[in-house]
Amino acid sequence: MHFIGTFAVILTGILSDRFGRKRIAFTYVCFNSILSVLSAILLNTNVFELSFRRVLFAILKLFYGISSSVYSVAIILVIELTGPNRRILASNFVAITLVVTNFMIGVFAYFCRNHKSLSVIIAAVSVLIPAALWIVPESPRWLILQKRKTEALKILRKISKSNNRPMKFIEEIEGLQHSTISLCSNKNENIDYFEILKLIIKKRQYLFRSLILLFNWIVTQVIFYGVSFFTEKLDGNPYFNFIAATILELFSLITIQLTTERFGRKLPFTISLVLTGLSFLTIPLLPDMYYSFSTYFALFGKFCITFSFNLLYTITSEFYPTFMRNSMTSFLIAIGKFGSISSTYVHVMGDLFNFQNLPFFVFAATSFTAALLFFSFLPETKNRSLPENLDDF
Numbered sequence: 001m002h003f004i005g006t007f008a009v010i011l012t013g014i015l016s017d018r019f020g021r022k023r024i025a026f027t028y029v030c031f032n033s034i035l036s037v038l039s040a041i042l043l044n045t046n047v048f049e050l051s052f053r054r055v056l057f058a059i060l061k062l063f064y065g066i067s068s069s070v071y072s073v074a075i076i077l078v079i080e081l082t083g084p085n086r087r088i089l090a091s092n093f094v095a096i097t098l099v100v101t102n103f104m105i106g107v108f109a110y111f112c113r114n115h116k117s118l119s120v121i122i123a124a125v126s127v128l129i130p131a132a133l134w135i136v137p138e139s140p141r142w143l144i145l146q147k148r149k150t151e152a153l154k155i156l157r158k159i160s161k162s163n164n165r166p167m168k169f170i171e172e173i174e175g176l177q178h179s180t181i182s183l184c185s186n187k188n189e190n191i192d193y194f195e196i197l198k199l200i201i202k203k204r205q206y207l208f209r210s211l212i213l214l215f216n217w218i219v220t221q222v223i224f225y226g227v228s229f230f231t232e233k234l235d236g237n238p239y240f241n242f243i244a245a246t247i248l249e250l251f252s253l254i255t256i257q258l259t260t261e262r263f264g265r266k267l268p269f270t271i272s273l274v275l276t277g278l279s280f281l282t283i284p285l286l287p288d289m290y291y292s293f294s295t296y297f298a299l300f301g302k303f304c305i306t307f308s309f310n311l312l313y314t315i316t317s318e319f320y321p322t323f324m325r326n327s328m329t330s331f332l333i334a335i336g337k338f339g340s341i342s343s344t345y346v347h348v349m350g351d352l353f354n355f356q357n358l359p360f361f362v363f364a365a366t367s368f369t370a371a372l373l374f375f376s377f378l379p380e381t382k383n384r385s386l387p388e389n390l391d392d393f
Contacts, residue, residue: 081140213378277299
């Protein structure tokens with residue numbers, strides 16, 4: 001039910017392009033806090049019959065999936081608030097908050113084995129999050145696209161003052177306004193979602209590159225969730241494996257910051273996918289006497305695919321113009337959710353065909369293919385200004 005709800009990320013992208021990044025993000029975070037409180041109440045009360053409570057819990061899981069799509073909006077918002085040299089740092093900051101949250105949940109779960117008490121702890125923390133998000137400003141790029149120049153200038157002045165550095169407001173505003181005017185035949189209307197898809201289809205190079213990005217989203221989600229949800233099958237304590245996986249995620253984000261600033265996006269992303277494939281290809285080839293090392297190779301694969309997964313958010317955001325950035329990013333993520341759903345069936349296939357190592361071969365083959373396509377056909381986006389129309393790439 002959770003994964004079904006995550007397909008609402010398409011709607012989230014459309015809404016944020018229409019009504020603003022901050023407004024939609026804040027709404028979703030508040031919605032998530034309400035769901036956390038309702039889940040805690042449902043798990044800790046016996047007002048309803050068990051069967052009915054299970055139905056209600058499944059519905060809450062569905063809405064949890066919907067609210068989780070706020071992550072992509074947050075990435076877009078911070079990227080549009082920063083310059084070319086700070087986009088990786090900004091997107092990593094959002095990702096780190098998620099990793100730290102997962103780490104805390106793992107620690108709480110280890111010391112608090114009662115899931116009912118754990119739900120209360122999660123609910124108590126979640127109600128504090130909306131207050132922190134409210135201080136984040138709206139995207140100046142989106143405001144300019146909506147012809148709200150005064151508000152955009154006000155935000156840019158605050159950013160300039162906090163950084164103690166002057167900004168070229170006039171050049172920034174005029175450049176974005178000019179690109180905005182060239183997008184629509186009717187200057188008073190937003191571009192329809194289906195019009196965006198038509199524009200992508202007409203631009204064959206853009207369509208081809210979008211399909212490659214889509215394939216990479218599917219592959220990264222198959223592997224990322226396939227490893228994340230099955231750490232209990234690895235040797236060792238499942239709680240420690242989960243916590244170790246979150247620590248590796250943190251190190252992968254640090255590695256993204258260190259490598260992409262020097263080598264760009266393209267090469268590090270490709271290498272991370274290749275290393276992912278090699279790590280999972282090694283596991284079924286290990287002799288029985290060394291199979292205990294499979295945990296280390298799996299965690300290294302988790303490290304590499306987390307690198308790819310988080311970097312792909314930034315790459316996708318840098319690829320599309322402002323007027324379609326959130327819609328197209330959300331669209332690719334949503335279609336890529338088929339990868340997260342199929343990750344559960346990949347492991348089932350191993351049991352079905354009585355070939356337990358099948359998932360590792362699938363992970364390896366798909367990651368190698370995704371790396372080859374990405375490196376061969378997609379451009380570098382480092383130090384490029386965010387595109388404002390389809391001709392910028």
